[in-house]
Amino acid sequence: MKANLKQRLFSPIxxxxxxxxxxSSLFIAEPYLLMLTAAQLIFIPLMLQLLVEVKRKHIVFTWISMLSVFLIQVVPSNAGQSVLAFLYLVFTFFVALTGIKRFFKRGFTNWAEISIDIGMMYLFVGGLxxxxxxxxxxxxxxxxxxxLTAIHFHYxxxxxxxxxxxxGRLHTxxxxxxxVCSILAGPMLVAIGITFWPLLEFISVLVYIFxxxxxxxxxxxxxxxSKLQAILIRLSYSALGITIIFSLFYAANSAFGSWFVSIDFMLVFHGFFNCVVFGLLGVxxxxxxxxxxxxxxxxxxVSQIRGKLKGAGEPRPGLVGDLSDFVDVKCFPDTIVQFYExxxxxxxxxxxxxxTWFKPLAWCYKWISTQMQQLNLPISSKxxxxxxxxxxxxxELDGRKxxxxxxxxxxxxxxxxxxxSQHETEGRTYMNIALxxxxxxxxxxxxxxxxxGRLVLSSEGDGDSGIYLAVGETIFKLPLSEYFIISEQSGGMLTAEHKMKIFGVPFLRIDYRIGEK
Structure with a gap:
């Protein structure tokens, strides 16, 4: 642990x-301005070294950004400072692009990694x-x-x-x-509230506090x-618990017009707690x-077929050869087994x-689905x-079993x-369906x-379960989920419910009546 600390603290970057x-501290007149400089020159480069494998391009971009931030304090002309600030902006764009690439290698899964990805993207806003x-x-x-908005998006x-x-890598x-959702939404909600609706700023700070x-x-x-790491991280987060209360007072002034704290006090108070306690100890x-x-x-x-399916071969009687590959078929009626086989x-x-909320989007999508002849569901519930x-x-064309x-x-x-198709992972057989x-x-x-006594098929289970988008070699998990329930009714009739959600919100249900021809 000490070796890791020494290696990273004393790396060339x-x-x-x-x-x-x-x-920079020799040239900056106002001490509070060093809060942003500390983040740009020390905290951000250190954290980035923990996130990505440092290659030559990372070293080049980081050195250029740090040199630019330093020279801004030295170069007297506004034009020269603007050029140097633009170079730093390019660096933040590079970091945001890295965050986007990280996200698209994984998709809408793992809240800890999503938090890191969005944080890297937000840095570009701070650069702007x-x-x-x-x-x-x-x-x-x-x-x-x-x-202050720039420093807000850095910290x-x-x-x-x-x-x-x-x-989040340690705790679930x-x-x-x-x-995660509250913290990630906070910076944008506060910014919108400051610009358009002070009450929104106040409400967002309340959510942020919780x-x-x-x-x-x-x-x-x-x-x-280690105990030392626990002390440092807990102190870092506790510092935010103190400063956010004063942020609430400041937001209350914007929303209701009653001064509780001055902006000068906020600069000094937040400067110490956010920069030294939260930033330094946390990093x-x-x-x-x-x-x-x-x-x-x-x-x-993953199926290798893209676009329209061509060359479909001989007829097959069922969707699967043997349903018992997936589940114990003794637990539900034979008619369900017969339907699949x-x-x-x-x-x-x-x-x-x-x-109802999704119908306008469904109408817009209908023209596209009609052209593709895929996912082309009727609008009517008839x-x-x-x-x-x-x-x-x-x-050989598809690449699966x-x-x-x-x-x-x-x-x-x-x-x-x-x-x-189907595949097995850690002793469990999954239904592997490609559209x-x-x-x-x-x-x-x-x-x-x-x-x-019913058969349940779900993308919300453990392991590989989920809905993904495969593009090239990239597999991206989508914020979609689906849930099937198939059961037998009287007279051997089957019914099935197919429910779909996006970001956890239901948007589609299909009810099936299934009977022998």
Whole structure:
């Protein structure tokens, strides 16, 4: 642990940042301005070394940014300072781009890594405000407010989300996603509130306070790599618990017009607690023993078919060869087994029900889906028969085990082209379904369970379960989930409910009546 601390604190980048910071302190007239300089020259370079494998391009961009920040204090002309601030802006864009690349390698999964990704993207916003401050661009605010917004996006929108992401690698609970969402939304909500609606600023600070105090509570319940790291991180978060109360008083002044604290007091008070206690102690705490990511690598087989399916082969009787590969078939009626293994014996009548809030989007998407002949669901909820064929697909073309395409139509319009296969991970067999899209493929990995005599297929299970988008070699988890329940009614009739959510909010339900032809 001490070796890690020594190695990172005394790396060439870290030493250069400290040297430039000391040099800058000789030229900066107002001490409070050093708060932003400390973040730019010391805290951000240190944290980035914990996030990415340092390569030549990272070294070059970081050195240019640190030299630019230092020279801004030395160069007398506004034009020269603007050029140097622009170079720093390019660095923040590079960091944001790295965050975007990290996100698209994984998608909407793992709140800890999402927090880090968004923090890296936010830094570019901080770079924009810093450039506006140095270049004396009229933002509609005073130069001081412009500078405060820049520092806000360096500390609250970069350092805090990255620290929160490291914490999430150590701690998981039902409260953590709420804390992440609140913290990530906070910088933008505060900025919007300051600009347009002071009451929103006040409300967002209240949410921010609840999230921070929840985080402080969880930090005292979490085991860290060492006692010293625990002390540093807990002190770092506790400092935010103090400063955010005074931020609430300041926001109350904007919303209700009653002064509680002055901006001069905020500069000195926040400068000490946010820069020294939160920033310095927090960065040192994570540098001591940065936790490793617990993000799994997606390594399940993915269909290689993109665009329209071509060359479907011989007919197949069912969607699967043997349903017992997935689940204990003794736990539900034989008719459910027969439907999956001898699907061509059955007739489907579907009733599509879009959520009211989603209907405008469904109408807009309808034209696109009609052109693609994929995911082309009716807008009407009227019960409609879906005709279909099941065809074998060349395994060499698809790349998965025994693929077969289920092609469903309503009259002459194709509704779904879903290519069914399966794979096994850690002793569990998943249904691996691909829906070819232009230049990509949507992948549904479903786990099957028997629940109270019904068959449940869900993308919300453990392991590989989920809905993904495959583009090239990239597998991106989408913020979608689906849930099927298939049960037997009287007379051997089957019913199925297919529910879909986006970001956890229901937007589609399809009810099926399934009977023998």
């Amino acid at each position: 870290s030493l250069a940042g400290m040297f430039f910071f000391l040099g 405000w810093f450039f506006a401050y140095i270049a004396e661009i009229d933002t509609g605010f005073s130069p001081l407010i412009t500078w 609250s929108a970069f350092l805090f989300p990255v620290s929160l992401g490291f914490f 609970s039902k409260w953590y996603p709420f804390i 999230a921070i105090y929840s985080l402080i509570f969880l930090a005292f319940q979490t085991r860290f790599a 040192l705490g994570w540098v001591m023993a940065p936790p490793e990511t617990n993000q799994a690598v997606w390594d399940f087989p 001898q699907t061509d014996r059955y007739q489907l009548v579907a009733s599509v029900k879009w959520s 019960p409609t028969e879906m005709t279909y064929t099941i065809r074998a697909v060349d395994p 025994s693929p077969r395409a289920w092609i469903r139509k309503v009259e002459n319009n194709t509704v779904f082209v879903a290519i069914y 070819p899209l232009p230049f990509s493929s949507m992948i549904g990995i479903l786990q099957l369970d028997a629940v109270d």
